[in-house]
Amino acid sequence: MASNLSLAGSGGNPGIFECPNCRQTIDVTSSQCRFCSTAVDPEAAAMAAEKMAKINRGCSDASFLRTAAISIFAFIGIMFIPFMGLLGLVGYYFLLLAVPFLAIRWWIRFHNIQTDDTDFRRARITVIVISGLILLPWIWTIVSHV
Numbered sequence: 001m002a003s004n005l006s007l008a009g010s011g012g013n014p015g016i017f018e019c020p021n022c023r024q025t026i027d028v029t030s031s032q033c034r035f036c037s038t039a040v041d042p043e044a045a046a047m048a049a050e051k052m053a054k055i056n057r058g059c060s061d062a063s064f065l066r067t068a069a070i071s072i073f074a075f076i077g078i079m080f081i082p083f084m085g086l087l088g089l090v091g092y093y094f095l096l097l098a099v100p101f102l103a104i105r106w107w108i109r110f111h112n113i114q115t116d117d118t119d120f121r122r123a124r125i126t127v128i129v130i131s132g133l134i135l136l137p138w139i140w141t142i143v144s145h146v
């Protein structure tokens with residue numbers, strides 16, 4: 001068993017934040033920025049670090065949501081493979097329920113984050129697009145069963 005795998009570097013580290021002066025990523029425990037020597041207010045640093053961790057989580061949750069949304073199309077494809085139809089159907093309907101659930105959860109968690117972080121803005125656009133697109137298979141499902 002590979003027990004030496006470290007998950008520490010996988011984003012969402014609450015110990016780092018962006019220097020308010022030079023925007024370099026610095027350690028929350030340092031008393032001054034190691035790039036521009038600006039003094040670090042520990043309370044503000046802790047809040048900034050928490051916000052940054054939340055932004056990172058928002059980005060990774062959005063990319064998970066995107067993977068789930070793309071998988072819907074994969075399951076539609078699987079439906080047409082002989083003997084795999086049921087698997088495709090189950091996966092398709094599962095994701096049809098899971099993706100809106102994940103999208104709503106994302107909005108609840110991250111809607112009030114104010115940031116000009118490019119990755120987060122891109123993540124938000126991804127979630128907006130998916131929230132809109134997920135309505136299409138629902139409309140299709142309803143129409144095809146009426």
Ligand SMILES: [Zn+2]
Pocket residue numbers: 019020021022023024033034035036037038
């Ligand atoms: Zn700095």
